Amino acid sequence: MDEQKIYQELRHRFGFAKFRDGQLATIKAIMAGHNTLAVLPTGGGKSLLYQLPGYLMAGTVLIVSPLISLMQDQVDRLHRRGEKGAVMLTGQIYGADRQRLLQNLANYKFIFASPEFLTNKEVVAALQQVQISLLTIDEAHCISQWGPDFRPEYLMLKQLRQFLRYPVTLMLTATATKAVRCDIIKKVGLTDDQVVEVQRSVNRPNIFLAVDQCQNGEEKRAQLLKMINQLGGAGIIYFSSRRLADEMTRWLNTQTKIEVATYHAGMSSADRFRIQQQFMSDQVKLICATSAFGMGIDKENIRFVIHYHIPDSLENYVQEIGRAGRDGKQSVAVILYTPGDEQLPRQLLTVDLPPADLMQAVQRGKVDERTLGPDYRLFSFYLKHHFTPDQVKRAFTRRKKRRLAQLQMMTNYVQSSECRRDFILRYFDEPTITQKRCCDHELADWLAAGILPKQIYASPKLSSFDWHSRLASLLNLVKN
Template identity: 60%
Template sequence: MDKKQLYTALKQHFGFTEFREGQLATVKSVLAGQNTLAILPTGGGKSLLYQLPAYLLPGAVLVVSPLISLMQDQVDHLHRNGEKRVLMLSGQGGGQARQQQLANLANAKFIFASPELLANPAVIDAFHHVQLSLLTVDEAHCISQWGPDFRPEYLLLKELRHQLGDPVTLLLTATATPRVRHDILAKLGLPQGAVTVIKRSVNRPNLFLAVEDYASSKDKQAGLAKLVRQLPGAGIIYFASRRLATTMAEWLRENSSLAVAAYHAGMPAADRFRVQQQFMADQLQVVCATSAFGMGIDKADIRFVIHYHLPTSLENYLQEIGRAGRDGQQSVAILLHCPGDEQLTRQLTQVDFPTATRFDQVQAGKLPVQALGTNYELFDFYRRHQYDYQRLKRIFSRRQQLVADQLGQVRRYLELTTCRRQFILTYFGEIPAVQANNCCDIDEPDWQAAPLLPPRQLVDHPEEIGDWATQLRQLLNLS
């Protein structure tokens, strides 16, 4: 299909007249039958990369996705655009409803599924009756990031691909270092030379980068309150703890005029959905969240992302701050830090490994799998897939060293005396870009020196406040 035909199809199916950077090359690669890894920034229009080929190819597209909320967002988007040939398979359904879904697979154009569900032999058998033109792995960094120590079913995608007849495969992610790119392809059994890699820079020029150091947790809490009163528009505050996300949401509601809610995986699904919808509809100004809040949040006008605790890696940090400023307007990403933060993050990334004796007793059926500890489901997965104790220990030892190295890079980012943007670009294997201004607190150390914005209670009367983007530029002394 030539370029003119692709533009015609883009207009017909999506109403767009232009492709975003990286989209056209990715679509052409997929239509040419090439396995493709597309690394495009958050908000770069990744869903179009499998949706447009789906309309131009016979059969169905299978999209493997890590979160139900992310799948639901894509399903809802397709439905709003008039597409009815959509199925979402997840662990929440079962029995007769599941059987009915599997019987209808051949009638679907778009099929969304979690990796856990695709490990079910009955589901794979149902796919043998489906003409599958494209296998898409959304958030493909999960293959590397989550495979060894969380969501190990991602390690089964290589075998799944073979069982499905080795269809053309599209891998989508927003951030991937050279190491992660290599790891993704290796775990899927795809030779590097046989995969087309299409990559856009992780650089977001409209995103101002800052670190705020505090002497104590009490000072940091006060600093957070000051920041959210200053910063205009909608924002996300990330926490490492569910409990603290809830507590701080309550505290901010009591000590400000902000409309604030908490969001974490421990909340009932209905409450999470309500918070997400209220945030999207501008009924909430700030969400205090764990990392569970993010994938599938396609709100263009988020003006700030604040991390109250340290991220576990720069990869995670770039994913999360990439939710700010998707409309291209000036936005800000702020990482807060005080003594003791590193210890908390280190504790959260530790995995308690069982002893060899206990592992052997479980293997021999003398103890229940729960005896493997708090992460028993994780270890039981490997045990059931014929991993012996020494092999498993080597895997987790390498993983823990990698986690420690990644946290070390976050620490380096905190302590920088040179440009933060240049450091991030170098980390992701890019040639550092030259950015004259609007960059980071190293280049603009007085970025908070502008007068405070009008009180946030005026948010109900936007005509009294004016344009949020203009206000943020004033805050950053950039106007």
């Protein structure tokens, strides 16, 4: 396609005069009919990569997304821009409303759905009646990161492409090593020579990298409080435990004058939506969260991201710290590390496999699937899709070995004495760079040195109409 026409659409639809790095190359590949894997930094404007081609192509764009909140945010943005042809398919749509929506899918330009929803035969049948010109898999690293031990429906995307007659496929992510990129391509049923890869550096030069070594939990808590009081501005603190995220929110609200809130998957949808909106508007300055918080959060002035617990992989870590400093200004990423912290994520990697004979009995219908234990839905998924117990065991064994290796690499990062930026770049197969004062090994007393000047923001009140109206819209969608 003529590049001039692409720029015309950029100005007409989105009001921009130029593309961010990597956007034009991705769009040109899509418009040339190539399956494309785009690995672009967090905040790199990935939604434009399927929206702009969607307007230039006949038919509909189907976007597979991992979170309802992420889909809702994208649909809201399209609606605010005047696009009425955007819809979100969720499991909360029932009865006549569901039938009516499925019968009219061809009237929509952008259809958002979770991988779980797309395993429904009725939904797939309805999509087969629609001209799907572009299949977009957002946060594509989830294909490699989650299957097989969490949300295995991601493994069915290969079959979905077949059912939809192999539309041009766009895979989007912010971080992926060579091994993960190969895994993504393989699991959607493609080969390397069938995919154009557009990759840009994971490096965010405006984010200072640090690890604070603490002797015990008490010292870690004291250091956290010191950092929050000195850093100022908006920030996110990540925890591995919902309970501790709640506990630290209560404690920080008594110890500081900062508005602190909790966010995790154990909260109601309404509460999570409210907290997210208050954080976006600067009414809440600090979020104590689990990894459930972050995808789709496009807030420019997050100044720091602190990990109270060690992340389980460098991939996840780079994804999460990439939420800081999207405005290009100086920001900070810190891990508070106590020796032995890696034991918690190590324990979380263990999935207890049921005995092979029990899985065989369930597969033959002789025993109820609930006898498979607390994770019975996960195991029954594989058995229903004709995996043998031995295949299930091998898949989980490979997955555990790989995740333990990722955790070990993360542990090596926090214990390393080399430049932290170079460590990350080398892990992602990128050349190292020379950057002064980029991590705590080059500026040990970075907090006292004022690497991030303290900022005092006014706390604008979020009008009740503002978020209540958007919350009402979300609840109405769930109701329908």
